Amino acid sequence: MRLIVDVRTREEYVMDHVKGALNIPLFDLEYYLDFLEGKGVSLYCSSGRRSRIAAGYLKEKGIDASVIPLEELAEYEREGKDIICFLNYLSVKPGVEEEFEEMVEELCRITVKMPGFLGSKIFRTSTVSYGGTGLRGEYQDIEIKPTKYIMLTYWTSKEAHEGFHKRQVIQDGFMEMMKYISVMPFEEYGEIIR
Numbered sequence: 001m002r003l004i005v006d007v008r009t010r011e012e013y014v015m016d017h018v019k020g021a022l023n024i025p026l027f028d029l030e031y032y033l034d035f036l037e038g039k040g041v042s043l044y045c046s047s048g049r050r051s052r053i054a055a056g057y058l059k060e061k062g063i064d065a066s067v068i069p070l071e072e073l074a075e076y077e078r079e080g081k082d083i084i085c086f087l088n089y090l091s092v093k094p095g096v097e098e099e100f101e102e103m104v105e106e107l108c109r110i111t112v113k114m115p116g117f118l119g120s121k122i123f124r125t126s127t128v129s130y131g132g133t134g135l136r137g138e139y140q141d142i143e144i145k146p147t148k149y150i151m152l153t154y155w156t157s158k159e160a161h162e163g164f165h166k167r168q169v170i171q172d173g174f175m176e177m178m179k180y181i182s183v184m185p186f187e188e189y190g191e192i193i194r
Contacts, residue, residue, distance in 0.1 A: 002040035004068070004076075007054045011154065011192045014118065016080035018044065018073070026050045029057060036063050044068040046194075083118055085190040086161055088151040091183035097124075097147050100180040104151070107173045111153070114167070116160020123150045146182040158189065 004021040006013050013023040021044075024032050041058060043051040043065060051067045058065035068076075092100045104122060111117055125148040155161040164170055 002042045002066075003036070004042050004044070005036075005054075006045070007043055007050045008045050009194065010119075011083055011085075012046065012194060014081060014083045014154075015192065016078055018076040019079045026054050029054055033061055033063070039064070041065045042068050044073050082156055083192060084155055084158060084161070085192055086153045086155065087188045087190055088149075088153070088185060089187075090149045090151065090181060090185045091146040092149065092180050093182045094145055094147070096180050100149075100177070103173070103177055103180070104149075107170070107177070110169060110173065111164065114160075114164045116156040117164070118154035118156060120154065121152045123152075125149070 004018055006017050006021045006023045007026040007029070008017075008023070009025055010023060013021075017023065026045075029036075036058065041063060043054050043058075044067065045051045045054075048067060048070055055065040055067050101124075108120060108122075111120065125144045127144065128142045153161070155164075
């Protein structure tokens with residue numbers, strides 16, 4: 001029996017995957033080599049590109065890996081669930097970033113227990129990418145002040161997310177967070193494409 005491994009992102013996997021497949025995203029494979037050693041692995045993704053890259057990489061590491069052809073993949077039983085993302089944009093007053101991050105960490109611990117919550121990611125901007133912005137000049141670090149954060153939260157539905165915001169402990173946490181904020185935060189709903 002071979003392991004079936006979906007090499008797409010976690011978000012893609014949650015939305016739709018082969019029933020019983022493991023999710024090991026392409027760029028995480030190196031961390032699973034010991035686990036995959038000695039096993040036969042059948043890989044798939046949505047177009048075949050990432051699974052071909054993964055198969056080549058695993059074969060180089062001595063692992064028996066093959067790609068499930070797309071026409072065959074269509075015959076497998078599938079499962080999944082809705083997943084949506086909310087993007088929060090925050091700017092924090094200079095000098096209080098550490099306290100702000102501690103508070104966000106505590107809110108994250110509380111959120112893990114909430115119905116419909118599927119995970120989160122938090123990003124702190126560190127500098128500007130000249131190449132990505134088209135800015136002219138030397139490639140150098142530019143300090144971003146006030147410090148900007150992007151928080152992504154994943155939910156099973158808009159209703160689960162809105163229910164989260166109605167909980168008193170969350171409302172209190174957000175009110176406490178406001179003393180660190182330099183620009184009014186805002187939140188956007190995002191549908192995950194990939």
